Amino acid sequence: MFNRDRWKEILEVLSSNWFRTLLTAFGVFWGILILIILLAAGKGLENGIKSDFGDIATNTMFMWSRNTTKAYKGLPNNRSYSFKLEDVTAIKDHVPHLRFISPRNQLGGFRGANNVVRGIKTGAFNVYGDYPEIINQDPMTITSGRFINHSDIADKRKVAIIGEGVRTSLYDVGEDVMGSYIKIQGVNFMVVGTYKKKANDGDGEEGQNQIFIPFTTFSQAFNRGNDVGWMAITAMDGHSISDLKERIIAIVKENRKIHPDDTRAVGYFDLYEQYNRVESLFAAMKLIAYFVGILVLLSGIIGVSNIMLIVVKERTKEIGIRRALGEDPWSIRKQILMESIFLTLFSGMAGIVFGALFIYGVNTLLELNGPVDMFINPSVSLGVVTGAMVILIVSGLLAGFIPAQSAIRVRPIEALRND
Amino acid sequence: MIEIKDLHKSYTMGSNVLHVLKGINFKAEDGELVAIMGSSGSGKSTLLNILGMLDEADSGEYTLDGVPIRDLTETKAAKYRNKFLGFVFQSFNLINYKNALENVALPLYYQRMPRKERHDKAMKYLEQVGLKEWAHHLPSELSGGQKQRVAIARAMAAEPKLLLADEPTGALDSTTSYEVMDLIQKINDAGNTILVVTHEEDIAHMCKRIIHLRDGVIVKDEKVEQVRASAYV
Ligand SMILES: Nc1ncnc2c1ncn2[C@@H]1O[C@H](COP(=O)(O)OP(=O)(O)O)[C@@H](O)[C@H]1O
Ligand SMILES: [Mg+2]
Numbered sequence: 001m002f003n004r005d006r007w008k009e010i011l012e013v014l015s016s017n018w019f020r021t022l023l024t025a026f027g028v029f030w031g032i033l034i035l036i037i038l039l040a041a042g043k044g045l046e047n048g049i050k051s052d053f054g055d056i057a058t059n060t061m062f063m064w065s066r067n068t069t070k071a072y073k074g075l076p077n078n079r080s081y082s083f084k085l086e087d088v089t090a091i092k093d094h095v096p097h098l099r100f101i102s103p104r105n106q107l108g109g110f111r112g113a114n115n116v117v118r119g120i121k122t123g124a125f126n127v128y129g130d131y132p133e134i135i136n137q138d139p140m141t142i143t144s145g146r147f148i149n150h151s152d153i154a155d156k157r158k159v160a161i162i163g164e165g166v167r168t169s170l171y172d173v174g175e176d177v178m179g180s181y182i183k184i185q186g187v188n189f190m191v192v193g194t195y196k197k198k199a200n201d202g203d204g205e206e207g208q209n210q211i212f213i214p215f216t217t218f219s220q221a222f223n224r225g226n227d228v229g230w231m232a233i234t235a236m237d238g239h240s241i242s243d244l245k246e247r248i249i250a251i252v253k254e255n256r257k258i259h260p261d262d263t264r265a266v267g268y269f270d271l272y273e274q275y276n277r278v279e280s281l282f283a284a285m286k287l288i289a290y291f292v293g294i295l296v297l298l299s300g301i302i303g304v305s306n307i308m309l310i311v312v313k314e315r316t317k318e319i320g321i322r323r324a325l326g327e328d329p330w331s332i333r334k335q336i337l338m339e340s341i342f343l344t345l346f347s348g349m350a351g352i353v354f355g356a357l358f359i360y361g362v363n364t365l366l367e368l369n370g371p372v373d374m375f376i377n378p379s380v381s382l383g384v385v386t387g388a389m390v391i392l393i394v395s396g397l398l399a400g401f402i403p404a405q406s407a408i409r410v411r412p413i414e415a416l417r418n419d
Numbered sequence: 420m421i422e423i424k425d426l427h428k429s430y431t432m433g434s435n436v437l438h439v440l441k442g443i444n445f446k447a448e449d450g451e452l453v454a455i456m457g458s459s460g461s462g463k464s465t466l467l468n469i470l471g472m473l474d475e476a477d478s479g480e481y482t483l484d485g486v487p488i489r490d491l492t493e494t495k496a497a498k499y500r501n502k503f504l505g506f507v508f509q510s511f512n513l514i515n516y517k518n519a520l521e522n523v524a525l526p527l528y529y530q531r532m533p534r535k536e537r538h539d540k541a542m543k544y545l546e547q548v549g550l551k552e553w554a555h556h557l558p559s560e561l562s563g564g565q566k567q568r569v570a571i572a573r574a575m576a577a578e579p580k581l582l583l584a585d586e587p588t589g590a591l592d593s594t595t596s597y598e599v600m601d602l603i604q605k606i607n608d609a610g611n612t613i614l615v616v617t618h619e620e621d622i623a624h625m626c627k628r629i630i631h632l633r634d635g636v637i638v639k640d641e642k643v644e645q646v647r648a649s650a651y652v
Contacts, residue, residue, distance in 0.1 A: 004534070005534070012516055318514050321514060323493075323500075324500060325529060326502070326577070327497060327501075328498070328529070408493065411473075416473070416508070416512065
């Protein structure tokens with residue numbers, strides 16, 4: 001099938017009119033190029049926006065208490081309440097498929113007063129009482145020492161992990177941090193680790209200005225009793241937190257004696273839902289890229305089909321001769337199909353290569369000129385390239401099909417007629 | 420070798436029906452050299468094309484080398500043409516982007532003969548028609564007589580049972596015509612069966628038998644004393 005003579009003939013036929021072949025090839029080249037560039041651009045945008053989510057476990061919801069908006073069981077409207085540790089246990093016991101539940105308490109906050117002192121230096125930082133698991137839900141890189149561990153929780157140790165921003169505010173350059181003490185609202189904590197968070201645009205600064213201490217220590221040191229200010233809840237892979245959300249909130253409402261219809265009393269943010277919304281946006285973009293790319297490609301393929309028809313027409317006599325000499329009609333059909341596939345595949349591959357070079361160029365420019373907001377590493381996967389190849393082969397077949405049929409439809413006797 | 424019985428063929432053009440062959444009967448034995456003569460439009464080519472399975476008769480029987488030829492699919496016809504038949508046309512019908520050698524090798528390629536063997540065999544036939552030196556020339560670089568010799572070499576390369584030539588000298592001057600006829604006679608001398616369509620008396624008399632065709636029927640079928648073309652070359 002792929003013998004030397006066939007290849008020779010394919011090349012002979014396609015090179016007999018270079019200009020025409022190139023023009024035809026350009027149609028397919030252009031279609032594939034546009035498809036690749038659109039997909040790569042979409043991917044770049046996707047990468048850019050997804051990097052804003054960081055490494056955070058996206059199957060996560062955050063939940064906090066607000067004032068009630070309905071009176072219930074003799075309790076007044078607009079009552080302020082707090083989640084309790086029992087709520088955490090209740091959720092753990094009654095909602096399956098949860099991976100992490102991290103209760104958290106918080107001191108300070110946006111534009112809070114100075115609350116941390118070290119020697120003569122002071123600063124206003126967010127101080128969190130957390131469980132070790134929070135590092136999966138609110139990812140950070142530990143740059144020295146360690147994060148909170150379960151012994152810290154059990155022993156209520158007065159240890160703290162501070163952000164790089166805290167370190168610059170409270171320490172001199174080169175000063176040793178580990179083992180030093182800071183005073184948070186009058187309570188001494190020993191620094192056992194430092195972290196750095198990925199700079200998500202906007203709150204990059206804020207993210208480095210946090211202090212993490214064990215949840216139990218926090219509760220005791222700052223008199224929170226059983227109160228829980230905030231929870232981060234992550235579902236197991238394969239289960240969506242969005243589906244579990246209702247039950248979690250219902251449990252909390254029941255425990256806190258909140259009217260079941262009070263939709264405002266429990267505040268939450270469903271990261272998974274947001275993430276899915278973004279995901280589906282990108283799926284739509286990908287669809288549009290394929291749609292546009294394939295339409296452009298289609299016009300290229302119609303061009304190939306058209307040219308193959310003309311080639312067949314021009315070669316009517318030759319095909320007649322070959323059939324008189326005893327060439328099998330299938331062999332002729334195969335020849336036309338292979339010419340068409342070859343032309344399509346070759347120009348398509350040129351398009352892919354050119355597209356890859358283009359993407360490479362854009363990436364190099366991006367690297368040279370620093371990051372661009374919301375656009376990172378435009379690329380196409382190997383899967384897309386393989387897909388494009390399959391599309392090309394199929395379209396080459398389709399493009400060649402009608403011409404191949406028309407090549408053998410003419411009876412040899414008619415093809416040979418002299419006029 | 421060939422036997423046809425009551426062969427009919429008509430062409431329909433719009434509402435007109437042109438009855439070209441109106442019941443042709445004849446037999447040709449192995450090793451014959453037959454001329455089919457008749458004026459232009461008398462149906463000579465039509466008959467030859469039916470014999471060559473390039474066209475199909477409306478009715479009648481056709482047996483080639485003991486094989487009844489009927490209900491031909493295109494694939495089967497192609498196989499028979501390749502195995503049984505060699506064609507020589509008035510307009511040579513060489514493939515213009517292939518050189519002489521490649522043209523001669525074509526029928527062998529369709530037989531799936533390996534490249535080397537095909538090449539050697541084609542070269543042998545080119546040598547027989549005296550064009551070994553021209554093997555790598557394109558048809559456009561050859562004279563009319565040379566082209567027809569390449570075509571004859573191509574027709575013979577597959578070693579067919581029957582050689583069909585439709586006005587092989589029609590496009591050639593008389594000297595070249597005789598050279599070509601000389602070649603055809605030599606091929607016949609070697610035992611090959613050949614049918615030559617012509618409307619030229621002198622060419623017809625270089626065959627051994629002449630069939631005269633008029634108005635779609637055979638009007639005369641005669642054995643003749645063969646005039647050797649070599650006498651004129
Ligand atoms: N495909 C065709 N359709 C219609 N008429 C045809 C066709 N082929 C041949 N003819 C007609 O049939 C007649 C015989 O043609 P042909 O066999 O070529 O004659 P010859 O070869 O003896 O000159 C001519 O009148 C020609 O016009
Ligand atoms: Mg004729």
